[in-house]
Amino acid sequence: MSAGSEATKIRIGMVGAGNISGQYLAVIERLPILELVAVADLDQQRAAAVAEKYGARALTVAELVASDDVDVVLNLTLPAAHAEVALQAIAAGKTVYGEKPLAATLEDGNKIIEAARAAGVRVGSAPDTVLGTGIQTARKAVDDGVIGSPIAATATMVTPGHERWHPNPDFYYQPGGGPVLDMGPYYVSALITILGPVRRVIAEASHTRTTRTIGSGDRAGESFDVAVDTHVTGVLVHESGVLSTVVMSFDAAASKASNIEVHGTDGSLIVPDPNRFDGDVSVHPVGGEWSVLPVSAGYRDAGRGYGIADLAVTPADQQIRASGDLALHALDVMLSFLRSASDGVAVEVETSCERPAPVPLGDAPGGVTR
Known part of the structure; x- marks a missing residue:
């Protein structure tokens, strides 16, 4: 290799x-x-x-x-x-x-x-x-000082639940599932890629329904048990001191909040959906207006x-x-988040990782596609 x-x-x-x-x-x-x-x-x-x-x-x-x-x-x-x-x-x-x-x-x-x-x-x-043009363009903007020194970020993922569309959604609501471990990897990995590793977390959670009903496929109408918290919110404290406020929910209908926003001393950045590889990155400098940044990093059409x-x-x-090191740290952050919500205390994250190397703007790894 x-x-x-x-x-x-x-x-x-x-x-x-x-x-x-x-x-x-x-x-x-x-x-x-x-x-x-x-x-x-x-x-x-x-x-x-x-x-x-x-x-x-x-x-x-x-x-x-x-x-x-x-x-x-x-x-x-x-x-x-x-x-x-x-x-x-x-x-x-x-x-x-x-x-x-x-x-x-x-x-x-x-x-x-x-x-x-x-x-x-x-x-x-x-x-x-995180290797696509969306997250990588946002990372480059932060690294280039476009918004000054980063201070805080927000990450919001809300959905009414995967049982509405998935024909076999049970595992999303069992240990190892839930909004944090299912969708959190996209958001936490993006935040680590843009802002660096996390050293402490504090969170709260709720579990409002004990059963869910499948809405599609051969099992439509069948109910199953929910064994995990389905709405979790809290704060990640990055090693850099940046504070990321996170909301992960399988209980909410919708949100107009940006998937991720990063706020700095000189401006704010809207980061596209981390579950996608592309998307517009927008910047709002202090005293200015929102504008879309040109694509400047990451693999195109990934x-x-x-x-x-x-x-x-x-x-x-x-x-x-x-x-795997990044994935282990992201897992540690998410499990610490859940433990904080369960125990009602701030939790120190055991692991850390190197911030991944940036991806220069380019086409597929290896240089070509079919």
Whole structure:
């Protein structure tokens, strides 16, 4: 896995062929540096169908992680299985790139990172939306002093709940799910990318409904239990001293608030939806008016899977951008946030991480697309 356009093609074994896999498969098809060679899923027929469509092999998880022609195991399982599959892959000497969150618990997240270091393999993790032009243009504006010294930020994510559209939404409301661990990775990873790591959090939470009703698919009308808090709000204290106020909710109908705003001594910045790779970045200088900044950094036209391609072109002696270390710190921040809400006290975050390297404005990692 070397830098530049001559980087070796990365052969991917994908574990989990559910809803999110389609977005990864589209990117794998588009980027010549990536190739799907194997698929595993609890539903063997689904794995076989995906494998046939993309010219890959349908295997069991054990067969996939042991395959000599798999360079990277793409872990798209449910959050509760992230650690188990990642540790299997690492034990087989494979690099792992997983969906968010890194794991359901900090203990499991630490096990993944420690096992990877001991084995000499790399760990990458979603969200790689932070590599797109939206977050990267905002980061560059902050780094260039466009708003002066950062003072504070806000992050707002509200939705009435995924059960309205997802045919099997149960896991969103079980341990490892909830608004913080489901959508929080996008927002927390973006805040860390723009403003640096977090050292302390304080939060409150509510849990107003004990059941939810599925609104679509074969199970429409079926009710299921809710086992997590569904509205969480509080403050992240960054190591730099910046204060980020966060609202994460599966209980609210809608909001007109910006997804993320960053406020500095000389102006304010609106950051686009961190669940997307692009979007306008707007700035309002003190005494001025809102205007849209030109796109100035990040991968153009990116999609889910660019984190794997970026890993492929990052030299072995450099930290990858969508790294396991960043994902572990984001997980620690989110779990600390939930613990603060549960215990009613401020919580010191145990981990830290390097702020990921910026992404210069450019096209796909490896230089070309199909």
